Amino acid sequence: VRIGAVTAGQQSESIHRANLSAIMRTLHEHGSRTRSELVLATGLTRSTIRLLVAELVVGGFATERPATLDGTPGRPSPLVVLNPTGAVVIALEIAVDSLAAAVVGLGGEVAAHIREALPPERTSLDEVVTALAALAARVTTAIPAESQVIGYGVAVVGVVRRSDGMVSMAPNLGWRDQPLGERLAQVLEPRRPIIVANESDLAALAELRRGAGVGYDDLILIWGSVGVGGGIVVGGEALIGADGYSGEVGHIPVDPDGLPCRCGSNGCWETVVGSGALLRRAGQEPDSGAPSVDAVRRAAERGDPTAMAAFAETGRWLGIGLAGLINVLDPRLVLLGGRLAGSFPFVLSTLEAELDRRVQRAIRHLVKVIPATLGPDAPLLGAAELALDTLIDDPVAWLRDRAATVEAISA
């Protein structure tokens, strides 16, 4: 139970922080706004907005452009634009078969981006951490000297504890209980915060802010790769769970006496909707990976009946598992992302048929299933968003930091 009181001694400071944060979030998530639009968006007075924007400008996080007469009534109002190089984060990703790094600035602007293959025989923690640090160093060269580097956001294809980046399970990497966060702290710029999170959770965050989820407060993203992960957003906030381990939808039992799962159980959702199941149904080797999945998809595009039937059966099981999630969570939107985005047209009809049969009647017509739109970089972009939140949730601390730096340089 949370106590909502604002303590007397901190009242003005905490309000100042909340107001600055509200302005930055509006600009970061919705783009440039005139001062008048910020008044409407935040409910703050015109003079408060003017002062707060001035702080952001002095801190290097925003600039103001002269008012233009755009034909709307009222006094022309200056346009407030975030400075994408004012603050940047370094986003990193450990995917099933690749590593990626990006520099992302305020407003979600991507300044540099590298992705390279991760050979399956080089996935020990040491090898991955070393390779990721090298990628980070390469993208870091793209950061302008005047940028404030906020920290690192890291997406990983595994079950991870947010508090310290401990990866308890990442079957695709052969990891169990690997201290990823701790090792990254040893090789990356040590004074910067490093936040590690699961790829599906981060893909959901990115789609919520910049993809197919914009405008929704309650959504589920299903992220398909070899396994299946989920990112859940409830009331506009990521559902994290008591220990940061929520959203492991791949291990919902949907066929309790079914095929063995990599987790040691039987009949988990990913045994029937993962890429292995698709390939098996299409008569392919279940472990033959992304190129084989692409081949099956191309066959389905040509109308090949075996490929189409394989996708239809995947769609049926997608619908069965999704029906349970929808009945429990009551979302308005379900996004299919990762490899599932490309499967969308071939799974949709059997998927929807299961939803028609299994979702509570009261909400069936309220929930929409569509493909995610950000593509394979969604987890990387979500990692950047999570890292940028460090700044946006508490801009005052960073303005102070900046002032201290300026003072130190001047001294």
Added chain:
Amino acid sequence: VRIGAVTAGQQSESIHRANLSAIMRTLHEHGSRTRSELVLATGLTRSTIRLLVAELVVGGFATERPATLDGTPGRPSPLVVLNPTGAVVIALEIAVDSLAAAVVGLGGEVAAHIREALPPERTSLDEVVTALAALAARVTTAIPAESQVIGYGVAVVGVVRRSDGMVSMAPNLGWRDQPLGERLAQVLEPRRPIIVANESDLAALAELRRGAGVGYDDLILIWGSVGVGGGIVVGGEALIGADGYSGEVGHIPVDPDGLPCRCGSNGCWETVVGSGALLRRAGQEPDSGAPSVDAVRRAAERGDPTAMAAFAETGRWLGIGLAGLINVLDPRLVLLGGRLAGSFPFVLSTLEAELDRRVQRAIRHLVKVIPATLGPDAPLLGAAELALDTLIDDPVAWLRDRAATVEAISA
């Protein structure tokens, strides 16, 4: 996306409201506190606490008792005690086979309580609403003249939309799309708010505040009756979903080609863990109801092998469904309530065995499964809590109301 700004014109008023609310919530959920303890609990200054408590006392919501020397260091501090008759709500419940009404005051104190049987042939909306209004009138006589009546909280064994109390599905009552909220508004005291919610959601709220869930922020309550419902608490807050329809755990598909469910689907969780499944496994008529379930439980207590095996199989399926919920939601606590509370000792070992096999290894040891403790009245008590929140979330409005009443009487 929420904007966190406190608008300039409303700053002092909204802080005042938040502070009063924080004090009332502390006293309501945790019991009487000295002024010094309230300083610690809320972070407010001693003088702010003194002024706010004075407001509550004048409003009739609290009294102060003289400081006692209890041997602790520091100046003795007056004890602030909520006045349980200062504000009361009327809680109502429509259960599978009974109706109930209670008067509940601040601090959760139950002043009056009636439960009476609901004959299965008298469950039309008209009959239920008329009977419920009669029960409400009977308990209302127990409300002291000086009490402020905040409103009504209503628990119903069905899928309900919180915004207007529309019941989309209540198979035990034979209801579909019944405007319960609207009809109750016609027969109950018309100026008071009426909040209708699902029984499992409300049982979870009651257990969180006053039962087995005290001290937990992330829990799932599974409420067993003829069907199975769920109440989910995430980060201390009830998970409601986009339309208030979340938590319909009874309709998670766990055996997709299994037995037909009352909802029209097949193999929903409640087809294998509801009381019908237990009775069938014990060789009884599946529809023979609560007395038969009690008989099977007594047989299991005597060591009857058929009864024990029936519970063990229910436990296995409970574990299968719970594993999915735990993997998705990452709770710290699972409570078995309603009829499942009494089954607890007989289902536990097979239930735990499935969790061992199916829950992600990283969280298996972090989650505990225990029986709920508030008994069959949990939904009724939760309905009272929800109605009392109307006051506790915004005490200022009710203090004003009280002042207006006093003025009107004096005039």
